[in-house]
Amino acid sequence: MTNVPEHVDVAIIGGGMGGLTAAVALNKAGIEAHLFEQAPAFGQVGGHLTLDTAAIEVLARWGLDGHFREMAVELNGIEVRQIDTGEITAAFPLPDLGSMGVADPNRKGSRVVHAFLRADYLKWLTSLVPAGRLHLGNRLKSLQDVADGAIAEFENGKKVKANYIIGADGIRSMARNLFDPAETLVAPVSVARTMCPVSAMPADIPNDRMRFFDGWAFGDKEANHGTHVLTAPVRGGAFICIDYQLHGGDQLQDCNPWDIPAERIAARLPKETWGPVRALLDARVEVIASYPLQDRPVATKWTSDHIAIIGDAAHAMRPTLGQGACQSIHDVGQLLMDIEAHGLSTAALKAYEAVRAPYVRSIVDVAKNTKVDPKAWKKKIEEEA
Numbered sequence: 001m002t003n004v005p006e007h008v009d010v011a012i013i014g015g016g017m018g019g020l021t022a023a024v025a026l027n028k029a030g031i032e033a034h035l036f037e038q039a040p041a042f043g044q045v046g047g048h049l050t051l052d053t054a055a056i057e058v059l060a061r062w063g064l065d066g067h068f069r070e071m072a073v074e075l076n077g078i079e080v081r082q083i084d085t086g087e088i089t090a091a092f093p094l095p096d097l098g099s100m101g102v103a104d105p106n107r108k109g110s111r112v113v114h115a116f117l118r119a120d121y122l123k124w125l126t127s128l129v130p131a132g133r134l135h136l137g138n139r140l141k142s143l144q145d146v147a148d149g150a151i152a153e154f155e156n157g158k159k160v161k162a163n164y165i166i167g168a169d170g171i172r173s174m175a176r177n178l179f180d181p182a183e184t185l186v187a188p189v190s191v192a193r194t195m196c197p198v199s200a201m202p203a204d205i206p207n208d209r210m211r212f213f214d215g216w217a218f219g220d221k222e223a224n225h226g227t228h229v230l231t232a233p234v235r236g237g238a239f240i241c242i243d244y245q246l247h248g249g250d251q252l253q254d255c256n257p258w259d260i261p262a263e264r265i266a267a268r269l270p271k272e273t274w275g276p277v278r279a280l281l282d283a284r285v286e287v288i289a290s291y292p293l294q295d296r297p298v299a300t301k302w303t304s305d306h307i308a309i310i311g312d313a314a315h316a317m318r319p320t321l322g323q324g325a326c327q328s329i330h331d332v333g334q335l336l337m338d339i340e341a342h343g344l345s346t347a348a349l350k351a352y353e354a355v356r357a358p359y360v361r362s363i364v365d366v367a368k369n370t371k372v373d374p375k376a377w378k379k380k381i382e383e384e385a
Contacts (some may be wrong), residue, residue: 009033012035015036022332175309250268320368
């Protein structure tokens with residue numbers, strides 16, 4: 001753990017996707033940005049994420065796209081199979097945001113998506129933060145905007161004053177509470193995640209695409225009750241990330257969320273589940289972690305004179321569209337563009353909010369209200385064509 005400086009140009013609270021990306025981007029822009037993370041170390045947390053071409057183009061502004069493409073797997077679209085037989089019922093490119101109902105006419109049709117492990121991305125970015133500017137084990141206690149900057153105080157008694165503070169501290173953000181303390185609600189949906197080697201999948205099934213094993217036939221789509229399995233290739237296709245999507249029913253609330261018993265997941269799968277899908281669970285090489293989905297309205301205000309919020313702190317969203325990581329990176333990209341235009345200033349923070357807040361609301365709404373039904377998504381693309 002590094003010593004906490006008394007004063008910095010920018011203090012970033014939270015070392016997730018948005019926070020670490022901001023730390024790297026700001027320092028590359030010549031701004032002294034320090035990141036403060038509550039965890040004592042970065043662990044293997046979060047499973048797989050996806051970035052589409054639009055987000056990768058933002059990474060390219062800071063020279064990060066090349067290595068990202070090396071560490072991620074470009075997906076050959078999405079394949080839908082029946083969970084009981086493994087029969088392929090649809091295969092198509094992943095639809096872009098406009099085709100999913102987001103108010104963006106420039107993003108119709110399909111998009112190219114890359115899958116990667118969150119832990120791999122964070123480990124890589126921590127190596128790019130300049131020495132002495134990454135401070136672990138600092139849980140935020142209080143935050144205030146003052147006349148000439150902002151002050152963050154941590155539970156360990158340390159305090160830092162910054163010219164500007166960026167709150168990237170997730171859905172339960174303390175920074176956001178300065179502007180909008182709207183309640184966080186747990187949705188009746190959980191995602192249980194683990195990983196297995198590619199050898200667990202039959203050799204004639206290529207590990208080059210996202211796969212959705214559709215379980216609606218054994219649930220109730222209208223009541224949003226059922227179990228599905230989503231897989232994605234990571235680490236050059238050597239591993240398969242597995243998401244057990246649990247809609248309604250047993251949400252595993254009585255379990256340790258970082259070590260879910262395999263038999264509880266097995267009990268959620270239809271008894272008719274195809275053998276190769278069940279085999280993935282048995283071949284896991286990591287513990288099963290559960291992530292209850294949570295809803296929190298997009299913040300009504302994102303900035304004060306010296307504080308701004310980004311990522312889930314401003315606009316937590318369900319994973320239906322695969323946009324949580326993407327939109328965090330777009331936040332950072334817009335903020336850096338506005339700092340370039342206005343300098344590191346209140347004007348830059350306000351310009352960032354003016355662009356990002358209206359745009360992201362549509363994404364959050366669509367992600368929340370779109371049913372998990374890839375075959376219906378394919379139909380939308382075909383109708384537009």
